[in-house]
Amino acid sequence: MSKPRYLTASKISLLVLVNLYCSDGVPSSATIPVLSFILSHSFPTTHSAARAPRSAKQHDVAFSIRAFEDVLKGHASSMPGRSLLDVFLKDMWGMNSFDALFILFDRLGDLLARPREEASQDDVAGRVYLSQTSPLGALIRRARVEFVRLPFDDAIRLWSAFIAYRAPTAKWNKRLAGLASSGVDIVAAGMGLQPGDDLYETAYGRRSTEEVEEHALSLDDLERLLEFQLDRLQRLGCRVPDEMKDPLRDMLESCGTAPRQAHLVQFFDTWKAGDYTSAFDNLHRYFDYAMQARERIHYQYALLHMAILQADFGCFGEAIAAINETIATARENQDIHCLNFSLNWLHHMSKAYPKQMKRAGYIGMLGSEKEGLAFLKAKARETKTYNLLSATLLNEAKLCLLMGDPVSRAFEHLYQSAHLNLKEDIGNHSSHMLFQSALSSRLGITYLSGVYCELLLHCYHHSCPLDDHIRATGRLTFLALQKGRYNDALALLSSISTSTNQSLKFHQYIFFCTGLSKLKRAIHWTDWTTCTALLSSLQPDASTDPELSFLLSESRIDYLVMRGLYSEAFTALEALSESLKEEGADVMQRISVLIAKAELFRRAGEAERGFSVALRAASVAFKARLMPCLWSAIGMLANILNSVAxxxxxxxxxxxxxxxxxxxxxxxxxxxxxxxxxxxxxxxxxxxxxxxxxxxxxxxxxxxxxxxxxxxxxxxxxxxxxxxxxxxxxxxxxxxxxxxxxxxxxxxxxxxxxxxxxxxxxxxxxxxxxx
Missing domain, CATH: 1.25.40 (Serine Threonine Protein Phosphatase 5, Tetratricopeptide repeat)
Structure with a gap:
């Protein structure tokens, strides 16, 4: 049996509450709670990033009758001695026949405001009339249209589901005894029909429990539930929770045809799990739906997801081909949002993986990096895509740091982005805090850097993407390593929830951070056996985070220097320096390489040869205000000065x-x-x-x-x-x-x-x- 399209027993109850509100049966003190309840269960809403998400009951699209009790019980009605819940239940049980269901929808039509030229003097004084374009008006109009389209058998099924839905309320109030005593149908009671009679069982008794439960959730509710899952999967980068997988699978199996969002939900879940074969299968099903339904908008977004998946898999050539097709399709359909996002993603990939993108044949569609950011910023302002504008301003601030520009310019872009977030209610807080943490660390304010990470983890963890959550934990880990608190650092990494580890990408990040922590401790302990084992297991590949890849190379050079293998260390150092120069890497990484080279000369007994290297590192670090690098470079200069008396x-x-x-x-x-x-x-x-x-x-x-x-x-x-x-x-x-x-x-x-x-x-x- 297929699910209903839109109408369910819970929506009928909502319509009864709307009728009560418009009939002036709701006091002014209860207006806001009642309207908030109706709208929250009829239309999806967004929430502040600084607040905890709604509870599972509020997210439940097939909410029980108990939800009405929680809202209405505490408010008095216009009738003395009775609560608003009593009046609501009276209306609910006043629908004592199948014909009363039709009467309800006829009355709902009278609540819609008519044009002025059609307005009559029959309008009831005190009644609230709804505009047809208002949220409640749209709810009523769609409900009436869907009810008219219902076949007779589906309407009977809806009525049976409504009877089962309101049944628990019969014992809530003694005043309902008179209404509920007549049974589910006053017509059947008037005819003397009772449970067990053939005619009664034909109408009501042969509806199975499965049918009633199946009618509790409509296709519209299922689509809303899938949209909610998609929002969390895309925004947070997580997987479908284990407790949600089985109910979601049962809901989809009960449908004749799975909604298009179901393929995307399964795609994101398998992608984050590292099951690329299943991810490709689900994405191709999404492709097929877009082509069969002739919905080109789904086709171009499917192409975009294909490009992201190919890049995550390490196939950058296929990713570039897919993103070029996405850009062409977005231009053809004049989808500016998809076009801007595609260009922004392409710019991010060219910066994060420059070597891999060059090998794949990417030359650069947006010119230099500054020109690309200026283009994206201009397009975001033209189309009023404020989330893209905020991200572009933040990228400009990051570029200022990477290029060694004045820190004041980075602060300027950061504050512009933060102001835009507050003005337009953009939930980009985690990225801002991570950037402020990195900026504080570069300025040598380690305590403030840790505070920003802790603030992100403690106050914004509900709305923070898992990627930013793990990076904040990783940054706290490396701050603990600076203080020599190795056990605390490993405890931080092990405290990450197991649901996060279910994603392959995040599991690899945690694995590399854990290995780096143990490697640094082993180098300090001069435990060369452990160092060799860890270095052999920590081999970065094309998909490894560039920052972690640099830290691994740096730790390997430290290991070779400490062991006295200066020739191998010098070779590795030159290879790393050449690689950073080709990529146009972070100025902080290039300064670290210069300091490591000066340290290598000192260890080899040629401290004077490292004087110019250390002096250049100190000069660049001072201009870029990279204080930790400046102190290390000055220390190296002091050591060289000691060697020359x-x-x-x-x-x-x-x-x-x-x-x-x-x-x-x-x-x-x-x-x-x-x-x-x-x-x-x-x-x-x-x-x-x-x-x-x-x-x-x-x-x-x-x-x-x-x-x-x-x-x-x-x-x-x-x-x-x-x-x-x-x-x-x-x-x-x-x-x-x-x-x-x-x-x-x-x-x-x-x-x-x-x-x-x-x-x-x-x-x-x-x-x-x-x-």
Whole structure:
């Protein structure tokens, strides 16, 4: 048995409530709750991103009769001593025959306002008349049209479903006893028919429970439910919840023909699960529906989804062909929204995967990146596509950071986008907070960066796309790694719900973040066996996030440098530098490569060769206000100055940046700065003339300060569990004690060095390491 097109028992009850409202039976205090209830269950609504979504009961399209009780019970009616619920139930049970159902729809027609020239003096005073174009008027007009189109058998089925729907209310109020005592049909009661009689059973008794339940949900309700699922799948990037899959499957199986949205729902669900074969099948079914129904609008959006799916699968050539066809079809149909979105997606792909897009033959449809953003911004303003305009302004702010432009310009675009979000009620809060977090991190304000991520996770997690949710968690993870809190970082990643892990893309992102966290800890521990195993499993491919791919390459270079494999490290560093130059990568990544190259020269004993490299990195970082990179570059310059006996200049540089580095809470970088500062004081002490009392005092003072900074460096390295750095500081302590002539203290520091090393290497006995 097929489902009804539109009318159900719950909609009949809504129409009874509309009739009660228009008949001046609803007091003014209950007007807003009653109208909100009717509209929320008749038309889909949108909600604020900062608020929690509606409960499952409110999303239930086939709501029970209990929903009316919750709304109407607390309001008094115009009749003394009776609530609004009593009046509503009186009208419900006043429909005591099949003929009363027809009378209801005839009365609803009288509620529609007529043109002025047709208006008569028969209009009832006090009655509310509805405009035919108003939401309630549209509800009544469609309900009357659908009721007229109903065959007799379907109308009987609708009446039976209504009887079953209102049955639980017979015992709610004793005043209904008189109405409910006559049974479901006053005509049958007048004829003396009772349950068990043949005629009574023919009319009412042979309706199976399955038929009544099937009539509780119409095709219109099912389409609304699928639209809701599609909205969440597209906006949040999630999968269909497990508790929803079985009911949704049962609903679709009960339909003669599945609605077109069902194919898209199944497409998104299988796509996010990584089942690309089923995703292609469902998308082709969507194609077939668009061609058979001759609905070209569905055809071009199906092409757009095909392009996105091909790119996610790593087939960028097929993705470019599909998106070009999408653009051509959107232009033919004059669908500006689809055209602008397609161009925006093409621009995003060319920026996120430049090498893959060039290999696929993409040259660039929008010119340079700035020209492309200017074009998209102009088109968004022309068509008043404010969500695209907001995203384009945010992309301009990101481009300013990537190109090393002044930070004030990035803030300007950010605030323009934020103002547009507030003015036009665009729910793009998560992207803004992620960008503000990244901007704060680049400025060295780590605490504020973490606050933005926590704000996103705690206040906007209901409306936040899963992609942004996971990225915020990943950013908090790397902030915890800077502080040496490895267990907290891994706990953050493991706290992500299992429903998120059901998506292949998100599962891979979590896998790479977890592997990176363990790899960084293994490098600090000098656990080369674990490092080798992790590097072999963490092999990025074309679909890997570009930022994670860079972090993996950077960690591999750190591993090679720490092991002393300088030739391999230099080769990998040059390959990474060339790749970033071809892609026009983030200026922060290019500065990090320059700093790594200077560090490699220092480790190889050629610190002077890295002077120009470190100086260039510091200059670019200062212009772009990349403060963490600036502090690392200044530390490298100070180390080079120490190697050429320019201790005073190195001390001045380090004293200027150490307080700012402490605010960044990156213990590894701060530990290196303290270590370089200790070296500067040791070198400065060696230059003092001990033949004079002043020189002797200054040497003692410099050595004392050097020991203080060495202790601080050791504490920082200990917090991040960096074994090599901690042992290096213990060696320095032993050397300082020996230079003072205290052999006993020097021996104690040497023994402590050996003890720390043995305790650390006991965790991985199979690893061969050198200190």
């Amino acid at each position: 320019e201790y005073e200049a190195a001390m001045r540089l380090l004293h200027a940046i150490v307080p700012q580095s402490l605010e960044n809470v990156d213990h590894f970088v701060t530990g290196k700065l303290y270590s370089h500062l200790g070296d500067s004081y040791i070198g400065r002490a060696g230059m003092e003339d001990t033949s004079t009392s002043r020189g002797a005092r200054l040497r003692a003072l410099h050595v004392s300060r050097a020991e203080t900074y060495i202790d601080r460096a050791r504490e920082c390295f200990k917090r991040v569990e960096d074994l090599h750095g901690e042992c290096e500081q213990l060696v320095k302590k032993a050397i300082v004690a020996k230079l003072r002539g205290d052999e006993t203290l020097a021996e104690e520091w040497a023994q402590k060095h050996n003890r720390v090393w043995d305790q650390a290497t006991a965790r991985f006995p199979d690893s061969s390491t050198n200190c």
